[in-house]
Amino acid sequence: MHVPRAPERLVYGAAREVEIHPDRDALVHAAAEHVVALARAAVAARGVFTIALAGGATPRPVYERLAQPSFVGRIDWSRARIFFGDERCVPPDHPESNYRMAREALLDRVPIPAANVHRIAGEDEPEHAARAYERTLRACFGDVEGPPARSFDLVLLGMGDDGHTASLFPGAPAMNEARRWVVPSEIARPHPMWRITLTPVVIDAAAAVTFLVDGASKAERLAHVLEGRDGAERLPAARIAPTHGALRWMIDAEAASQLRGRS
Ligand SMILES: O=C1O[C@H](COP(=O)(O)O)[C@@H](O)[C@H](O)[C@H]1O
Numbered sequence: 001m002h003v004p005r006a007p008e009r010l011v012y013g014a015a016r017e018v019e020i021h022p023d024r025d026a027l028v029h030a031a032a033e034h035v036v037a038l039a040r041a042a043v044a045a046r047g048v049f050t051i052a053l054a055g056g057a058t059p060r061p062v063y064e065r066l067a068q069p070s071f072v073g074r075i076d077w078s079r080a081r082i083f084f085g086d087e088r089c090v091p092p093d094h095p096e097s098n099y100r101m102a103r104e105a106l107l108d109r110v111p112i113p114a115a116n117v118h119r120i121a122g123e124d125e126p127e128h129a130a131r132a133y134e135r136t137l138r139a140c141f142g143d144v145e146g147p148p149a150r151s152f153d154l155v156l157l158g159m160g161d162d163g164h165t166a167s168l169f170p171g172a173p174a175m176n177e178a179r180r181w182v183v184p185s186e187i188a189r190p191h192p193m194w195r196i197t198l199t200p201v202v203i204d205a206a207a208a209v210t211f212l213v214d215g216a217s218k219a220e221r222l223a224h225v226l227e228g229r230d231g232a233e234r235l236p237a238a239r240i241a242p243t244h245g246a247l248r249w250m251i252d253a254e255a256a257s258q259l260r261g262r263s
Contacts, residue, residue, distance in 0.1 A: 010261055012226050015242075018249040020256040024061075024214050027252045031212055032065040034250065035154065038208055039075045042153040049075070050140065052083040052198065054156040054166070055098025058212050062156075063106035077112040081140065085157060085203070086167035087120035089129070089184075089194040097122055126184035126194040134182040137202060146179060147243070151205040155198075159213050163221050163235030167197035174199050175236055200240060207245045211237065214252040222251065223258040 007030065008020040021027040035051070042049040053059065065071060088096045092103075099119040107117055118136050121129045141148040157165045167185045168174050174183045174197055181202035185195050203209060213222055224230050225238040226249065232238045240247070 008256075010259070012261065016226070016247050016249065018226060018251065018256075018259075020259075021250065021252050024252050024254075027212070027214055027250060028061045028065050031059075031062040031210075031250050032071055034210060034248075035062070035066060035156075036071065036074045038154045039080060042207075043076050043079045048079050048081060050081045050083065050152045050154075052085045052152050052155040052203075052206075053098070053102050054085055054158045054212065055087070055101060056158045056160075058158045058214055059156060060101055060105050062212065063102060067106050067109035072110050075110075077110045078116070080112055080116060082107065082112065082117045083137070083140075083152065084118075084120050085155060086195055086197040087122040087129075088167075089122050089126055089196065091123040092119060094122070120182075120196045122196065126196060130180075130182045130184045130196050133196060134180065137181055137198075141202070141205075147201045147205040148181075149205070150207060150244075151202050153207050155203050155206040155209045157203075157209065157211045157237070157240065159211060159218060159222065159225070159237040161217055161221055163225060163232075163237050165211070165237040165240060166203070167195035168199070168236035170234055170236060172236070175239060177201060203240060204242050205245075206242060209240060209242050209245060209247050211240075211249045211251075213249065213255045216254040216257060218255045219258040222255050223260070227260060 005022050010018040039049040087098050090096050092099050120133050141151045159165050172185055174185050177199040185197050187193055224232045225235055
């Protein structure tokens with residue numbers, strides 16, 4: 001039986017709660033419990049749970065944990081609607097596809113109807129795919145000017161070593177977007193590629209936004225982001241600010257190792 005150790009908690013500013021877990025396994029377990037709790041609350045309150053999944057490596061073990069026998073029955077998957085925070089412009093079976101990662105780790109292993117999974121069409125022309133995905137979101141959250149009154153029940157996000165989140169990269173025009181909910185975004189590294197990303201317009205309207213960050217390679221950047229050091233204001237991960245929802249950072253001790261605010 002898994003016996004979780006209590007996380008260390010820090011609060012930065014009025015609204016940024018940070019949970020530091022002793023190791024990666026504790027972080028994975030706590031993140032899976034967090035998804036279950038929000039899913040159950042949303043289904044109880046409104047009959048549906050809407051989540052935008054993060055891509056990359058960090059969330060994969062969380063998705064795998066949610067698919068394990070001890071977790072899978074705790075979410076009514078028929079009431080879940082799965083969205084994506086970003087996608088690489090590749091076909092859905094490509095090794096770099098965020099959808100493929102989520103499908104292999106979670107979606108193929110839980111009883112979710114295919115119609116409840118809304119992937120970004122990474123194989124399509126980027127502008128076309130972004131506009132199509134925005135229509136999908138507007139059909140769910142309301143077709144309004146600017147931000148919706150409320151978007152997802154939960155947006156899961158990661159953070160890259162450079163401070164990017166979703167596919168919002170430092171200096172990208174998407175960070176200054178005031179109207180569009182989904183845009184194409186071109187990156188140069190590690191190799192030139194187009195991506196599709198949600199913008200802060202729709203992310204910040206979520207009821208909960210939770211970052212998952214682990215490992216020593218993220219420690220320096222994470223300290224910049226959370227403690228506002230060294231030009232943090234230009235880092236996309238530092239600029240996510242839910243207008244009415246809860247912002248939580250769930251991190252492991254290695255990622256937290258350069259935080260000065262630790263007790
Ligand atoms: O490229 C991406 O990177 C971030 C961070 O990924 P990680 O592998 O460092 O956890 C991720 O959140 C985003 O969805 C993904 O497309």
